[in-house]
Amino acid sequence: xxxxxxxHPDPRLKKVCVPVPDVSxxxxxxxxxxxxxxxxxxxxGLAAPQVGILxxxxxxxxxxxxxxxxxPLVMFNPEVxxxxxxxxVYEEGCLSIPEQYAEVTRPKEVQVKWIDRDGHExxxxxxxxxxxxxxxxxxxxxxxxxxDYLKPLKRQMITRKMQKLKRERAREQ
Ligand code: K1U
Ligand code: ZN
Numbered sequence: 001x002x003x004x005x006x007x008h009p010d011p012r013l014k015k016v017c018v019p020v021p022d023v024s025x026x027x028x029x030x031x032x033x034x035x036x037x038x039x040x041x042x043x044x045g046l047a048a049p050q051v052g053i054l055x056x057x058x059x060x061x062x063x064x065x066x067x068x069x070x071x072p073l074v075m076f077n078p079e080v081x082x083x084x085x086x087x088x089v090y091e092e093g094c095l096s097i098p099e100q101y102a103e104v105t106r107p108k109e110v111q112v113k114w115i116d117r118d119g120h121e122x123x124x125x126x127x128x129x130x131x132x133x134x135x136x137x138x139x140x141x142x143x144x145x146x147x148d149y150l151k152p153l154k155r156q157m158i159t160r161k162m163q164k165l166k167r168e169r170a171r172e173q
Contacts, residue, residue: 002037003051007169008096008162014143017047017054019077023119027057031074031117034059043095045133047140050096058137062129075114078138081123083107090132092146098165100158104149106135 006013020027030053038046038059048057060073088108093101110131113123126134136146147155 001033002040003033005037005041005046005050005095006052007098007166008094008145008147009159010096012049012052012054013096013140013145015049015054016143017049017056017141019056020115023076023115023117027055027076028117030055030057031059031076035061035072035074038095041095044129045137046095047137049140049143056141058134058141060130060133060137062133074117075112075122075134076116078112078114078134078141080110080135080138081113082111082125084109088128088132090129092132092136094136094146097145097147097158097162100147100161102146102150102154102158104132104136104146106132110135112138 030048034046034048034051034057037051044062045058045060048055056077058075058078061071063069063071084107086108087105089103089105091101092104108131109125109127111123111125112134113121116122147158
């Protein structure tokens with residue numbers, strides 16, 4: 001089932017999410033819903049707080065169309081355990097901040113550990129778009145948005161645009 005995506009500013013997008021105690025059937029349903037919501041948006045990642053659930057769950061698939069088989073990944077309690085010194089600049093977007101993009105600098109490679117949907121611990125080193133995306137999604141779990149890396153004036157400008165967008169959407173309902 002597709003779930004509605006919260007739009008910034010929303011207090012739920014600023015909260016630090018709680019770890020999941022164990023992977024239940026209810027959480028597997030949430031994970032499937034998040035993948036469906038992410039693919040439909042379309043997006044390459046989604047974090048649980050973006051659908052109003054304040055638990056540490058993320059979904060990702062950074063395989064570009066026509067560049068091989070899809071790789072839907074769901075992570076419970078993801079943690080960056082090592083980061084490269086070398087950085088990478090990527091023009092990021094966010095499904096909670098539609099049609100706004102800005103360059104963000106982050107470590108080029110990160111090693112992440114997480115719990116998979118079967119409750120098993122996994123670890124993998126990501127680079128390129130996967131590394132950017134997993135860091136963006138883990139930031140969501142800590143109440144941080146990509147605009148928090150920008151200068152205050154630019155962040156304020158984007159926030160005002162989003163307030164206007166939310167007013168317009170509310171009027172259309
Ligand atoms: O977390 C989110 O809001 C999803 C976000 C993830 C992300 C994008 C770019 C850099 C870092 C993290 C998105 O998926 S925005 C949409 C997007 O990037 C995209 C959509 C369709 C095709 C390709 C990319
Ligand atoms: Zn985002």
